[in-house]
Amino acid sequence: MENCIFCRIIRGEIPSAKVYEDEHVVAFKDINPATPVHVLVVPKTHISSLEGLNGENIENVVHIHRAIKKVAEITGINKDGYRVIVNCGEGAGQTVFHLHYHVLGGTKLNEKII
Numbered sequence: 001m002e003n004c005i006f007c008r009i010i011r012g013e014i015p016s017a018k019v020y021e022d023e024h025v026v027a028f029k030d031i032n033p034a035t036p037v038h039v040l041v042v043p044k045t046h047i048s049s050l051e052g053l054n055g056e057n058i059e060n061v062v063h064i065h066r067a068i069k070k071v072a073e074i075t076g077i078n079k080d081g082y083r084v085i086v087n088c089g090e091g092a093g094q095t096v097f098h099l100h101y102h103v104l105g106g107t108k109l110n111e112k113i114i
């Protein structure tokens with residue numbers, strides 16, 4: 001995806017503060033953090049959203065969840081707890097259409113909608 005901002009980060013065309021990277025995923029700090037620790041975990045392959053998952057790319061979910069645990073360990077938020085959010089579609093507030101998991105922590109997360 002030529003102009004996808006996260007594909008451009010993955011290709012190194014746009015700088016990012018990387019927290020973790022492996023063969024399948026990249027994790028980098030959100031540019032507009034909502035909490036002291038706010039990391040985005042994204043698959044290296046372009047998938048538009050959770051709705052873009054299919055039989056060909058579903059294994060990325062395992063890679064992403066493995067990486068989320070690594071990010072939580074690296075940043076230390078695994079000790080007190082953290083929240084993982086995926087916005088899927090415009091109605092849910094998704095603004096970047098490359099699948100990404102928000103990993104939030106580093107403070108007490110009081111506001112709950114569920």
Ligand code: AMP
Nearest residue numbers: 005016029030031032087093094095096
């Ligand atoms: P969403 O609203 O769920 O699609 O989340 C998109 C997130 O990407 C927002 O939290 C933005 O702050 C973040 N974001 C957008 N551009 C960049 C960037 N260049 N580097 C890091 N995070 C970004």
Ligand code: ZN
Nearest residue numbers: 004007046098
């Ligand atoms: Zn992309």
